[in-house]
Amino acid sequence: MNLRVPSIRHDDCDELSALCKAGGDPLRLNVLRALANDSFGVLELTHIFATGQSGMSHHLKVLSQAQLVATRREGNAIFYRRALPHTELLGGKLHAALLEEVDNLTLPADVQARISAVHGQRAAASQDFFSRIAEKFRAQQDLIAGVPQYRDSVLTLLDKQSFSPAATALEVGPGDGSFLPDLAQRFQHVTALDNSSVMLELARQLCERESLNNVSLLLADALHDAHLQADCVVVNMVLHHFAAPADALRQLATLLKPGGSLLVTELCSHNQAWAREACGDLWLGFEQDDLAHWATAAGLVPGESLYVGLRNGFQIQVRHFQRPAGDTHHR
Numbered sequence: 001m002n003l004r005v006p007s008i009r010h011d012d013c014d015e016l017s018a019l020c021k022a023g024g025d026p027l028r029l030n031v032l033r034a035l036a037n038d039s040f041g042v043l044e045l046t047h048i049f050a051t052g053q054s055g056m057s058h059h060l061k062v063l064s065q066a067q068l069v070a071t072r073r074e075g076n077a078i079f080y081r082r083a084l085p086h087t088e089l090l091g092g093k094l095h096a097a098l099l100e101e102v103d104n105l106t107l108p109a110d111v112q113a114r115i116s117a118v119h120g121q122r123a124a125a126s127q128d129f130f131s132r133i134a135e136k137f138r139a140q141q142d143l144i145a146g147v148p149q150y151r152d153s154v155l156t157l158l159d160k161q162s163f164s165p166a167a168t169a170l171e172v173g174p175g176d177g178s179f180l181p182d183l184a185q186r187f188q189h190v191t192a193l194d195n196s197s198v199m200l201e202l203a204r205q206l207c208e209r210e211s212l213n214n215v216s217l218l219l220a221d222a223l224h225d226a227h228l229q230a231d232c233v234v235v236n237m238v239l240h241h242f243a244a245p246a247d248a249l250r251q252l253a254t255l256l257k258p259g260g261s262l263l264v265t266e267l268c269s270h271n272q273a274w275a276r277e278a279c280g281d282l283w284l285g286f287e288q289d290d291l292a293h294w295a296t297a298a299g300l301v302p303g304e305s306l307y308v309g310l311r312n313g314f315q316i317q318v319r320h321f322q323r324p325a326g327d328t329h330h331r
């Protein structure tokens with residue numbers, strides 16, 4: 001007798017019901033809300049929602065099985081972020097609609113306060129790092145990627161934009177100022193904004209050495225007390241030091257004049273956890289899609305990108321995003 005093993009048929013209903021089940025719980029909906037612009041580890045989420053770790057792990061597993069969240073390894077830690085809906089696939093439209101509704105939820109005040117506390121801890125760790133490393137800054141940067149490795153790529157994208165002779169530039173987080181001479185040459189006026197007085201002093205010394213007369217230095221936090229606008233905002237290797245990079249992109253977009261260009265140089269996602277200790281990195285690079293998604297959510301239009309592979313195995317992404325010229329409303 002010829003016994004045939006029945007082939008297992010994947011049932012589409014299973015996928016849809018997993019999605020409905022995952023969305024059918026208030027805590028899971030709030031987790032999705034909290035992940036709208038951020039990614040958190042399981043311990044952070046446990047703290048934010050004041051719940052037990054095993055309960056939170058269970059909820060994350062259900063969300064993950066329904067493909068509502070995706071994971072990303074950062075060294076030894078696993079971070080959860082929202083998965084992007086694929087509306088062309090089964091369940092994709094339901095997924096997109098669920099997120100749209102979730103985004104209208106307001107998180108309870110105590111949850112919001114604990115999210116701010118997590119952001120505060122991340123930001124303090126980053127600021128503390130830069131106040132301690134001034135003397136060995138260059139060597140530290142060169143462990144992964146220094147300006148010489150990505151200067152030409154940033155300039156290639158920069159020079160493809162047609163800025164007027166009166167255009168202004170803002171560099172956020174200039175570090176020791178290595179990129180300022182290139183900006184000073186191309187723009188009528190350049191502002192270099194950093195929240196570390198130690199780093200700003202290094203930039204000041206470089207401006208003096210190079211006689212850069214059209215550069216102003218500004219001690220300020222790019223995310224909280226920057227109130228200027230420029231035609232071009234350059235952010236080289238800074239985003240991975242921000243506590244909440246998606247929110248940061250939204251804030252950086254407000255620093256652009258209508259029609260202005262945001263140039264972001266960043267590491268691509270990597271798994272070299274030692275960079276946290278050695279270079280004060282809060283994030284181990286970024287997925288290309290995440291950057292584009294966050295920029296789009298901030299009202300910017302993704303433009304051209306260049307990628308630079310380094311001999312040490314890291315990959316750099318240089319990204320151009322534009323604020324539409326017609327976007328003249330005040331943000």
Ligand SMILES: C[S@@+](CC[C@H](N)C(=O)[O-])C[C@H]1O[C@@H](n2cnc3c(N)ncnc32)[C@H](O)[C@@H]1O
Pocket residue numbers: 126130141146147172173174175176178193194195196199220221222223235236237238241242
């Ligand atoms: C890794 S360094 C990059 C320096 C330089 N752009 C380069 O590529 O060599 C990051 C810089 O961002 C600054 N920074 C970090 N968080 C900031 C914030 N919230 N506002 C302004 N500057 C910040 C740090 O002080 C430091 O100078």
